[in-house]
Amino acid sequence: MRSRPLPVMLLLALMASPTFAHATRTVDEVVAEVRRATEPYRDIARARADGFVQISGMEARHGYHFINVNSPVLTATGMATGQLELARPPMLLYVERDSVWRLVGVEYALPSAPVPNPLPGASWHWHEASCHYRDYQELPARRGPDCPPRHPQSGEPFVLWHPAFAVAHVWAWHENPDGVFAEENRALAAYGGSPPRPHGHRAPRSEPELAYSQFTHRFAGGVLLLLAAVIAWESRHRRPRPWSWVSSVLWILFGLYLIPTSDPESWPAGPGRFVDIFTDSLVLQHKALAMVPIAFGVVGILRSAGVIERVRRTVLVPVLAVLAGVSLFVHFHDGHFHLDAIYVQHAAMGATAVGAGVMLFLARHTPRGEALMRWAWPGFLALLGLILLVYVEM
Incomplete structure (x- = not known):
């Protein structure tokens, strides 16, 4: 079969691409698709459940911005490979009055303004790379490590950084006198904007922080369940190296993972x-x-x-387990003791870790200590993993 000329093949590829297909849609078709995709999110509880978290206060003529924590716009790599998907907007825009939240539109973000424009007549606007802080203030920064650990004026801690991107709005759920794709919506002026937070006032942890914390706890739970299974497998038979090192290597990798991810705003991953x-x-x-x-x-x-020679001849492991468990009883995310669900979950983790340490101490002084450790040690790890796996913070 004779091959097609290269220009013809390129043209066919462009015609098949999503961007080209979107460019042929009318304004009404775009709005209809956005509405179909975001209809469930008129209920803000559903949006939160699907991973949308608040990243701004009430911005005049824009609304409150909620970003999907799984969105590629949060990473430079994701932005570089991102494509416009009308059915999956990375950001939702809400207004609020008397504790009633109303979805008014969506915001799309791409590495640059797309050509051809999939939103007919829309004007794409450039949003510089920025550091976001707990009180929803922003600072421009080309890279995440350039973000100050705390906002210079408010003193609030750093939460997240995003790369530069081009943005466009679709006011699918609220009339806009300047058009469906206008950058602002004058009809939202009555909702005002967030007043500046008084200097020195401590803001509660933001939703992105809560979502990230919940994810890291659950990921740690999955790792501990894996470790429990590996340790149980290792304890059934003596295995030659390197198989006898599998759980040990996993422990070390787990700790190395926790160092940068436990507090991404701090050293070594963040600007601190x-x-x-x-x-x-x-x-x-x-x-x-x-x-x-x-x-x-x-x-x-x-x-x-x-x-x-034998693990029970060292006191390091049980001592560390007990100390780690005790520390969780004084682990306060906002700096103060509150008897709430978060504290109860950490107390349960602490009690499990202390129990594991006590068990290891007992194993050192009982005739059947090795048999006790063979099952109880991975059992306690599995229990701790399950507690972490169902951890809830939001």
Whole structure:
């Protein structure tokens, strides 16, 4: 079969692309599709359940911005490969009055203004790369590490950074006198805008922080369940190296993962310096807890290598387990004790860790200590993993 000329093949490829297909749609068709996709999100509870979190206060003529935490616009890599999907807007726009939230539109973001324009007549506007803070203020920054750990004026902590992108609005759920794709909506002027937060006032943790914290807790739960299974498998038979090191390597990798991810705004992943860790008790506690699995892994490797003959001959593992568990009883996310669901969950984690440590101590002084550790140690880890896997913070 004779091949088609290259220009013809390129033209066919362009015609098949989503961007080209969107360009042929009318304004009414675009609005209709956006409405179909976002109809469930007229209920803000549904939007929150699907991963949309608030990232701004009430911006005059715009509304409150809610971003999907799974959206590619939060990463430079995702933006570079992103395409416009009308059915999956990365941001929703709401207004609120008397605790009643109303969906008014959506916002799309791409690395640059698309050509051809999939939103007929829309004007794409450039949003610079920015650091976002707990009180919803922003600062421009080309890279995440350039973000100050705290906002220079309000003193509120850094939450997230996003790369630069081109944005366009679709006011699908509220009439706009300037058009469906206008940058602002004058009809929302009556809703006003958020007043500036008084200097020095401590803002509660923002929704992106809550969503991220919940994800990291649950991910840690999955890792602990995996470790429990591997340790149970290892304990059934003595295995030669390197198979005897599997759980130890997993422990070390787990700790190395926790160091940057437990507090992404702090060193080494965020803009904070190493010395700043010691000025924030919560961050310091997170970093210290991340060292516990690393220590478990190192002890396991030393035991497998014969440096430590038997795990029950060292007190390091049970001591660390007990100390880590006790620390969770004084683990307060907002700096103060509150007997709420978050504290109860951390107390349950702490009690499980203390129980595991006590069990290891008992195993060192009982004739059947090895048999006890063979089942009880992975059992406690599995229980702790399950608590983390169902952790709820939002």
